[in-house]
Amino acid sequence: MHFTEYDTRLATYAVIVNEAGEILLTWFNGGDGGRPSWSLPGGGVEYEEAVEDAVVREAYEETGYDVELGPLLAIHHHNAPAGGPFSRPYRSQRFLFHARVVGGQLGTTEVGGTTDFARWVPLADFPLAERTADIVELAVQRLGRR
DSSP: OOGGGSEEEEEEEEEEBOTTSEEEEEEEOOTTSSOOEEEOSEEEOOTTOOHHHHHHHHHHHHHSEEEEEEEEEEEEEEEEOTTSSOSSOEEEEEEEEEEEEEEEOSSOOOSSSSEEEEEEEEGGGOSOSSOBOHHHHHHHHHHHTO
């Protein structure tokens, strides 16, 4: 399929693990038509925004933390056909970066967004009993390879 025949969403996520072996997750409330679930801090890249700037901004909005980016952990994409939640075929291209907290305090700063709160979750608790987005599973899997 030619790139003009589908819509694309560019998104970036922070994978933040503290010294206690906990990963920082956000609660996605399903506000844009999705299913509520645990996710990573992150989201869509604005039109004139660099991918790296987007993940720093999104991490702050969704967790209250200022972060410093580390290396790229993974690049991943998924597709959805037309006729479901999207009128045209859809591709989501996602970048996951290692990051570390350098300031701020835990607390979602966005108002009226799709993230209700953030929480540190022990990596030892995976898989979680609650619904977890596939992007979290990918991050935990990649972290296990390190």
